[in-house]
Amino acid sequence: MRVLLVEDDELIGAGIVSGLRKHGIAVHHVATAREAESTHMEESFQALVLDLGLPDRDGMDVLNSVRTMEPQLPVLILSARDAIEHKLKGLREGADDYMVKPFDLRELAARLHALVRRTQGRATQAIAAGPLRLEPESGLAWLDGDPVALSRREVDLLAHLADADGRWVSPDALNERLYGLGEEVSSNALNVHIHNIRRKLGADAIETARGLGYRLGWRTKA
Incomplete structure (x- = not known):
């Protein structure tokens, strides 16, 4: 599985990359909304892990952009915004899952595998x-x-x-x-x-x- 991670904290990002690799997940890490959108256009991924507090634009803008270009891509929001209003907004705007920081890498890996399995279960014409x-x-x-x-x-x-x-x-x-x-x-x-x-x-x-x-x-x- 190949995942695009959008996380502006380099330390957290490096930890996620290292931790998910142990669960068989390859991660491409970017730190800004602009990098996320350009990378998503140039490469293919099986899922997107998205922080909301990005330095150049809000992560919800990235979610809306991705949903316009690739409606079926599984998106998991990973954010410190823990209010129920934030979770509901993320899910209503098109995210498939929402996890709050701090988090357990094992749970993150398990949720990503589940999201991708669900997507692959849809009919696909090869x-x-x-x-x-x-x-x-x-x-x-x-x-x-x-x-x-x-x-x-x-x-x-x-x-x-x-x-x-x-x-x-x-x-x-x-x-x-x-x-x-x-x-x-x-x-x-x-x-x-x-x-x-x-x-x-x-x-x-x-x-x-x-x-x-x-x-x-x-x-x-x-």
Whole structure:
């Protein structure tokens, strides 16, 4: 399991990283809301552990942002705010669980495992294409059986190409899938995503044809 931890106290963060590792949980630790949102966009995680008292913005802003981009991601709030009003607000805003500091690392690990099991129990349509296996809902991917870390948008891009079933997909259609119609998109954003996918999966992962667009380099298996 891979978890994103958002905790501005370096000592507490280091303790969580070390403690959860003993329970088979890999943790990526960031200290600000800005780092949390950029990291979440670039990499895939199975859960988010979120402090609310962040130095640049309130953690509830991060929760709302994550829920907009990835509604199914399990989120556990870990905060010193112990009033029942804070707990109720966190759960109403979309958190799946709420723990108050100080806490027991064994309980934190157990709750994370339970949240992820619950998520994995939901129906997930896996994509198999050549050496690639991709689970779009969870964001998990494997190449020749080995796990590969893909960002949320890299996963969405691959899933859209797989849905096209060998047909070429135009850059405009891909940008609309990745960003929607209302979001500002830099001119080279799509090229950056495709470059990163080819770097992680190999040059054959995505084919390009001038005037036609892109398609998955491997045919999907029935």
